[in-house]
Amino acid sequence: MATGPKVANTREDLLRVEGLTKIYDGAVKAVDNVSLTVATGEIFALLGGSGCGKSTLLRMLAGFETPTKGKIFLADEDITNLPPYKRPINMMFQSYALFPHLSVWENIAFGLRRDHVPNDQIKERVESMLSLVQLGKYAQRKPHQLSGGQQQRVALARSLAKRPKLLLLDEPLGALDKKLRETTQLELVNIIEEVGVTCVLVTHDQEEAMTMASRIAVMSEGYFLQVGAPDEVYEMPNSRQVADFIGNVNMFDGVVEVDEPDHVTVRCDECVHYVGHGISGNKGMSVGVALRPEKILLSKERPQGEFNWCEGEVVEIVYFGDHTTYHLKLPNGKVIKAQEINNTRDLSCGLTWGDRAYARWNDLAMVVVTQ
């Protein structure tokens, strides 16, 4: 699933956050005791819905919010109480915040001028930034004369011009339309890798997080639910919440019946799951079984054996072009989703509304979650 860059394990930590907490008005915990480390060169994504605390966390890293508790270290230096203009951190703002009264050139040079970089070096640096984001011929334009994608690239160039140790991206692609977002995602990752800057990125878009980040932290109500590589978070969610938030999932509730080191079975109301690996639980425990729609196969024939299938009625067919999602109503009323790839130009399994169908999956398709 992940196309983002992988990190070597030997890299040193650049950013270290310890027990960071932000409480608003003495009561609302926006960020609740968060600790994390980000290695040099890593692209780290904070993923969560609105109000999960990801933006507050980012703003504390930038210095716009003062933490109620906890410490922030950048390259082993405590920067918790440093004002934003003294941090070697730059941020690309959501909807960019380009200075409207300055040209593209002056926007990019803005940070360098504040550091009293000599003029010839400013010129050199700005020009290399402009060619990096391929905006050389737009240097004298004002921000409002550029398209959304161009503004985004100016914002990136401006935040990279000072060669920050850490780059913060606040919903970097949120203001772009879907098609542009896809191409810009890869472009952005390429530029970041070329420069070799460490990145913390905030997004509510799981696709953006998965394609761009080397590690993702799934946030909810101010704390981290799970931190891991994109494929890890997707294929091995550690809780119902994570499984639910990342992608689509069918959740079955059941009880562990057989608990062996190499396999377990979970009896649910709808079917019996045979899971081809051990779990950290015990017999009789209530668990959830998470099964992704794309891992389910539909057919009209009844599958062999007693495990990992169920029967239902097709109640909804949603056509997406590249795939079709079937909604299957099980005898107990539960509706599960199954995704079939449209690898021929016929509808793949010839199912239509009201058909009886069998859903089956293999014994490594699902994840047992205990929380």
Added chain:
Amino acid sequence: MAKVQSFMRSLTQGRQLVIGVPYLWFAILTAIPLLIVLKISLSEMEATSVSDMIDWTNGWPTVKLNFASYLFLSSDTLYFQTYLSSLKYAVITTVICLAIGYPFAYFMARSPKHLQPMLLMMIMLPFWTSFLLRIYAWKTLLVSNGVINNVLLSLGIIKSPLLMMNNSFSLLVGMVYSYLPFMILPLYANLSKLDLRYLEAAADLGTSPFKAFWLITVPLSKAGIIAGSMLVFIPAVGEYVIPELLGGPDTLMIGRVLWDEFFSNNDWPMASSVAVVMILLILLPMALFNKYQAEQSEVKV
């Protein structure tokens, strides 16, 4: 289709009607009176009618213009000096208003949202009392045996009364006091709309709050500064009441000259030409400024 077209036509007609109202307003209340003033300034007497000014003796119309008042205007240095002193006081008033009004508007815009209507109210509160009354009130404060001098004398801070009345000091106090709200209101409207993310972006790029104010806040509030300055400068040039009540012999302003020409000398053509030159004096810098602005904002590709 025809229905749609007729609807569109009625729509554009309606639109023209709506746009036409302010044009009509402008024509009746500004353009026509100005043309009348221009006409009087170019006639021999106020009573000269337009038809009297057109001469048909050669078979085609020749307009007889009387430039006598303008010539007199340029020959007597009193007028020139009065114009200059009017501009001087208007500029000083504008600069002082900006210096006081900008921080005022800035802190108003940054104060807690629930306090802002009250602060705005306090700016407008003086308008509840007559303008004349408030200028008279300044008189009682500033005269030699007025409130300020009496307090300072009784405290022993000064030995003899300060001369604060009927000079340029009292004139400027009155002008700044009267015109300050016109500076603050457009500045407040502008500054309260400033997107604070620009300041965050500036801080993020290494700018201290003090520098960010000069590099971001001030340039982005340029429109408010210009609007406020115009609202103060233009009426200040032609101000009559304040110099009359608070000014002295050495603070002659063009409004006073205008009044004298109209009501003491009863020389309407002369008064009209004084007025026309005053309008030109205000319009020319504005036109030049606008042209400069337009050139500045042109696309450089």
